[in-house]
Amino acid sequence: MTGTLTRKGAATRQRIIEGAAAEIRERGIAVTTLDDVRARTGTSKSQLFHYFPEGKEELLLAVAQFEADRVLTDQQPFLGDLTSWPAWYAWRDAVVARYLEQGQHCPLNVLVSQLGRSTPGAQAVVRALMQQWESEINRGLRHMRDAGEVDPDLDTDRTASALLAGIQGGVLMMLSTGRITHLEAALDLTIENLRKGGRTSR
Amino acid sequence: MTGTLTRKGAATRQRIIEGAAAEIRERGIAVTTLDDVRARTGTSKSQLFHYFPEGKEELLLAVAQFEADRVLTDQQPFLGDLTSWPAWYAWRDAVVARYLEQGQHCPLNVLVSQLGRSTPGAQAVVRALMQQWESEINRGLRHMRDAGEVDPDLDTDRTASALLAGIQGGVLMMLSTGRITHLEAALDLTIENLRKGGRTSR
DNA sequence: GGTAAAGTGGACCCGCTAGTCCTAAAAAGG
DNA sequence: CCTTTTTAGGACTAGCGGGTCCACTTTACC
Numbered sequence: 225m226t227g228t229l230t231r232k233g234a235a236t237r238q239r240i241i242e243g244a245a246a247e248i249r250e251r252g253i254a255v256t257t258l259d260d261v262r263a264r265t266g267t268s269k270s271q272l273f274h275y276f277p278e279g280k281e282e283l284l285l286a287v288a289q290f291e292a293d294r295v296l297t298d299q300q301p302f303l304g305d306l307t308s309w310p311a312w313y314a315w316r317d318a319v320v321a322r323y324l325e326q327g328q329h330c331p332l333n334v335l336v337s338q339l340g341r342s343t344p345g346a347q348a349v350v351r352a353l354m355q356q357w358e359s360e361i362n363r364g365l366r367h368m369r370d371a372g373e374v375d376p377d378l379d380t381d382r383t384a385s386a387l388l389a390g391i392q393g394g395v396l397m398m399l400s401t402g403r404i405t406h407l408e409a410a411l412d413l414t415i416e417n418l419r420k421g422g423r424t425s426r
Numbered sequence: 427m428t429g430t431l432t433r434k435g436a437a438t439r440q441r442i443i444e445g446a447a448a449e450i451r452e453r454g455i456a457v458t459t460l461d462d463v464r465a466r467t468g469t470s471k472s473q474l475f476h477y478f479p480e481g482k483e484e485l486l487l488a489v490a491q492f493e494a495d496r497v498l499t500d501q502q503p504f505l506g507d508l509t510s511w512p513a514w515y516a517w518r519d520a521v522v523a524r525y526l527e528q529g530q531h532c533p534l535n536v537l538v539s540q541l542g543r544s545t546p547g548a549q550a551v552v553r554a555l556m557q558q559w560e561s562e563i564n565r566g567l568r569h570m571r572d573a574g575e576v577d578p579d580l581d582t583d584r585t586a587s588a589l590l591a592g593i594q595g596g597v598l599m600m601l602s603t604g605r606i607t608h609l610e611a612a613l614d615l616t617i618e619n620l621r622k623g624g625r626t627s628r
Numbered sequence: 629g630g631t632a633a634a635g636t637g638g639a640c641c642c643g644c645t646a647g648t649c650c651t652a653a654a655a656a657g658g
Numbered sequence: 659c660c661t662t663t664t665t666a667g668g669a670c671t672a673g674c675g676g677g678t679c680c681a682c683t684t685t686a687c688c
Contacts, residue, residue, distance in 0.1 A: 229634080229635095230633095230635080230685065230686070232634090232635075233634065233635060236635080236636090252543060254543075257675060257676085258675070267636080268636060268637045269638070269676090270636065270637065270680095271635075273678080274634085274635070279676070280676070280677090333539075337535075337539035340602060341454060350602050351603060354599065354602055354603060382611045383611070383615065385599075385608045386615045388595070388599065389592050389596040389598075389599055389611065390591050390595055390612060391595060392594070392598045393590070393591035393594030393596070393598065394591040396539075396595065397556065397587075397591055401553060401556060405584075405587055406590065409588035409591065410587070412584075412588075413585065413588045413619075414588075430663085431665095432655065432663095434665075435664065459644085459646085460645075461645075461646095469667095470666060470668060471646090471667085471668070471669095472649085472650095473665075473667085474647095475646095475647070476664090476665075476666085481647065482645095
């Protein structure tokens with residue numbers, strides 16, 4: 225039945241995923257029912273099960289994948305091009321702006337804390353997301369090290385881990401406190417400390 | 427009805443809270459039912475509603491408060507006495523050991539990501555926890571600054587924010603990846619950078 | 629333009645869970 | 659002791675939500 229979706233069918237399927245994602249982002253996974261998704265996307269119960277035969281679990285996995293993709297693309301092109309200090313600051317600003325704008329409706333947190341807890345499949349999606357995120361940061365760090373902009377002995381793996389942790393925690397704190405200061409502090413202090421370790425001549 | 431609990435009644439109430447907390451920690455809030463709590467704690471439905479007349483919501487709030495208390499007491503006496511580098515390392519080790527040992531059954535994450543999302547009351551509990559946690563870290567930082575062990579111009583507020591974010595993110599990453607490296611990296615790099623700014627490194 | 633497959637609508641079912649209610653046992657308290 | 663309050667037990671209910679089913683319509687393709 226799959227693989228042979230008509231254009232219309234594919235569009236309906238995508239509409240369901242995006243509607244479900246939005247519903248979950250806005251109201252939380254716990255209170256989002258298939259009926260809510262159905263109503264929001266203008267579909268019927270049978271369509272939900274037509275496109276997602278395994279039911280809710282399969283839909284949630286598709287939503288997880290959809291949200292995971294968004295998290296990284298939202299940071300592009302900055303995340304993929306951390307090759308100069310201005311580029312690092314541009315990325316930093318993009319991240320802060322993004323999470324400030326999203327407020328409580330945070331795809332990342334929904335993914336990590338709600339979807340990622342439910343099924344092994346969604347957990348794998350989260351792991352893959354984190355791995356790629358960290359790897360992109362790591363690539364930027366290595367570039368800066370090779371360019372002589374930071375301490376030549378910098379342990380980029382460990383620094384990337386710490387920075388990613390700071391971002392995750394910063395976002396979490398924003399959801400708990402409503403303020404963006406933790407995210408900013410984590411990003412800014414890490415970057416400042418990196419610059420302190422680089423060649424002092426400018 | 428409240429305020430006049432006999433010793434036996436108070437013990438039963440406490441047993442319900444702790445049983446519910448353990449059940450939620452182990453299996454998640456989404457799948458924990460009142461019947462699970464009832465079975466685990468050897469109580470009956472009417473007792474649950476006797477001790478928590480508002481029902482599940484009231485019980486969850488009590489659980490949230492219980493878990494929040496644990497998070498901080500688990501870090502004592504180290505967190506309250508960050509007055510020397512050995513003390514900082516002892517705290518660091520205690521935090522890492524704690525979260526490594528807990529594995530997937532993490533009261534902090536249950537509180538922040540699951541309970542904290544459900545009701546305004548639980549949100550307030552989370553906010554209070556974070557505020558106190560950060561304030562204790564801040565106190566330690568100020569002490570080290572006044573003792574001349576770190577950069578005298580250190581912005582302790584911002585550093586405390588970043589460190590707390592790193593811890594939160596490190597714990598979150600541990601739950602996502604199963605590895606403790608992010609938490610360790612966040613703690614260790616922060617402490618290393620603090621020491622670099624102190625008088626001994628000059 | 630006919631037919632087979634894909635897409636759509638919505639009524640229905642069944643299990644589960646929060647919450648109610650009534651009764652009984654055990655403490656307190658005089 | 660005997661009464662009142664607190665503690666305990668468990669059957670019952672109402673509603674909701676995931677999932678099934680079947681009838682009908684549209685689309686693709688020869």
